[in-house]
Amino acid sequence: MKIINPNAPDEYKYETDYRKIPSEYLNPRIPKGRGKVKWAPFATIPEQHERLKQYMEDQNKIDKPQLSDHQLNDLNDKLVYKMFHDPQIEVSYFEDGYIKKINGFIHKVDTHEQCLHLYEETGLIKIRLCEITEIK
Structure with missing residues (x-):
């Protein structure tokens, strides 16, 4: 057998x-x-990096x-009940591809603009009635 070292x-x-x-017995x-190198994504152009990030978010x-007529009537009934009996409300609504939830107090329902005005911790916000998906 050939001697390697x-x-x-x-023993070695x-x-x-x-x-x-x-290591002291190895050839210096x-x-x-x-060694171990962690691979990171390579972004050569900042615009390219931003676009890739946007693609990942869009996924x-x-x-x-799409709500049925029955679901829309239920939402309307809940909203009317909340307006007159319990102004504190939790609303789920659709915005920019996501379902968002918000808690607040009903200020008013503007039928002309089709908006629900809510007082929240950060202030007064408007939610379009057609974007509402659930009321609790």
Whole structure:
């Protein structure tokens, strides 16, 4: 059998796996290499990086849910009840491909603009009635 590491102690002379040999017995002129390098995405152009990020965000978006007449009547009944008996409301609504939820107090329902005005922690907000998907 051929001696692979002539300058190493007897237990390492015939070892072929360099990882099992202590570093002081290895040839110091052999380059170490890069070791473990974590690969990161390569963005050469900032616009390209932004567009890729936008594509990833757009994958999570959903289509606007289509509500039946029965569901719309239920939403209307709940809204009328909340207006006169319990002004605190939790509304789920569709915006930019996502279903969002908000808690607040009903300020008014504007039938001319088809908007629901709510007081929330951050102030007064408007939600279009056609975007509402659920009322609790």
